[in-house]
Amino acid sequence: MVLRHEGGLERNEDGSDAGGISNHGISLRFYKTIKPDATAWDIESLSITEAEDIYQRKFWIPMRLDEIENQKLTNRVLDLAVNTGMREAALMLQRALNSIHPKICVIDGVIGIRTIAAANGQNPDALYNRLILEATKYYNEISRLGKNHVFLDPWLIRLNDTP
Numbered sequence: 001m002v003l004r005h006e007g008g009l010e011r012n013e014d015g016s017d018a019g020g021i022s023n024h025g026i027s028l029r030f031y032k033t034i035k036p037d038a039t040a041w042d043i044e045s046l047s048i049t050e051a052e053d054i055y056q057r058k059f060w061i062p063m064r065l066d067e068i069e070n071q072k073l074t075n076r077v078l079d080l081a082v083n084t085g086m087r088e089a090a091l092m093l094q095r096a097l098n099s100i101h102p103k104i105c106v107i108d109g110v111i112g113i114r115t116i117a118a119a120n121g122q123n124p125d126a127l128y129n130r131l132i133l134e135a136t137k138y139y140n141e142i143s144r145l146g147k148n149h150v151f152l153d154p155w156l157i158r159l160n161d162t163p
Helices: 002-006 026-035 040-044 046-062 071-084 085-098 113-118 123-140 148-159
Strands: none
Touching: 002 071, 026 040, 026 046, 046 071, 046 085, 071 085, 071 148, 085 113, 085 123, 123 148
């Protein structure tokens, strides 16, 4: 799903994306956190398999998504993490949980044992729907910053693409 949303090579020639050139959703700015001497050529030659490995190692595992039982939910959290950052995706999940059961988890942007337990203890559809609501609020808020308004419709389309 992430690869479908992120697409292939994006040169970002108009400068609208701060991440710069990207391929399979991996931007040069992000890739330099893995390989500091990375160049545009590294991004251009990035394979789907390499991108999948990066998503696994740098997002899925650190966010402990394999411990959350609802695959639809974890797919969405991963997609949000790739698009908004891991901390923001975790915050959205935690806000969604607390909107169902206030104070069920600490809103700290880290998916830990309490967030995992809370997520696993909820009605999967209810939690997923609350997460979509939280993400919609987030995208609407950040669309008011700088040139982000051009991304709002694509973000909302992405958000409504069921995993």
